[in-house]
Amino acid sequence: MKKINKISAVVLSLAVIAGVLFTNAFAAGTKMGDVDFSGTVDVEDALVVLRAVAGQDGAALTAEQRTAADVTYDGTINSVDALRILLYVSGQISTLDAVGGEEGDDIIL
Ligand SMILES: [Ca+2]
Known part of the structure; x- marks a missing residue:
């Protein structure tokens, strides 16, 4: 019985470590706005969003794409996300980071 408990503890520990590593890898590898995972944010990313929004x-x-695409941080993907990507690509805004305010607030582009 003790051996089973030790094995269970080891398996559980490995699962927790793997979970932490996976979560960190995901967070580090996701670049907001890079919806097609090309390594850069460009017009194609906005098009990928628009195609998805258009169904x-x-x-x-x-x-994972939805995480990268939600550049308005409101939990939904729509044309405003594509617009914000385009504004970033064209230099109209300097960042795709969170814009502050509370969740659900209107986004200030
Ligand atoms: Ca991209």
Whole structure:
């Protein structure tokens, strides 16, 4: 019985470590706005968002893409996210980081 408990403790510990490593890797590897994971934020990322918003066949976003696409940080993906990506690409705004305020507030572009 003690051996089973030790094995269970080791397995649980490994699972926790793996979970932490995976979470950190995801956070470090996700660049906000880089929806197609090309390594840069460009017009194509806005198009990927717009295609998904328009419901084009095969254009649905994965969970990781949705994380990268939600540059308005409101929990939904819509054309405003694409617009904010375009404003960033064109230099109209300098960052895609969170813009402050409370969740659900209107986004100040
Ligand atoms: Ca990209």
